[in-house]
Amino acid sequence: MKKLDNFSNCLQVLKRADFVMATQDEIYRTGVIGQFNLTFELAWKAVGEALRLHGVEGAATGSPREILQLAYRHGFINDEAVWLMMLKKRNMAAHMYDEDKVDEMLLLIRDSFIAAFVVLEKELLNKMNEL
Known part of the structure; x- marks a missing residue:
């Protein structure tokens, strides 16, 4: 699933962030927050796609909040x-x-x-293997 791949790739970048440097450098700090924003965006979209593939009603047109609530109810996030x-x-x-x-x-x-x-990434991989 392309959306999961995009999320995973973005997460790998965020995991490499140097939080010590982020406390010292304004541009770096802004970059870490920007990478978080992108990772979050890709995460909820990957969750929405996984929910749709699993036939969860309401996942096709949900907002981020609605997708996250559906994901919790259906065990995609804990x-x-x-x-x-x-x-x-x-x-x-x-x-x-x-x-x-x-x-x-x-x-x-x-x-x-x-x-x-990280937990979501593992869960989505498991959910995709179930299909």
Whole structure:
């Protein structure tokens, strides 16, 4: 599935982020947040495609929030709260001007969001093998 491949490739880049450098370099910090945004976008689209392939009603036209809620209900993601927080942070990222909020975002990416992406990647691979 092309959407899963795109998500996986993007995740590999995000996993290589140097979070120490992100605390020291504004451009690098912006790049990490941008890579998170792209990874999140590709993740929910891959989930939507996997849900459609599994015949889940409502997956064809859902918004990111609806897709994530469907994914949780159907066992594609296991921590709805983290994913909804990712959605919220992704939506706020374009309007982050406070350095403390940027630092908080970087910590969330490093400590929670990458791990959730890794779990999703494994789950989607398993779901695709079921087909």
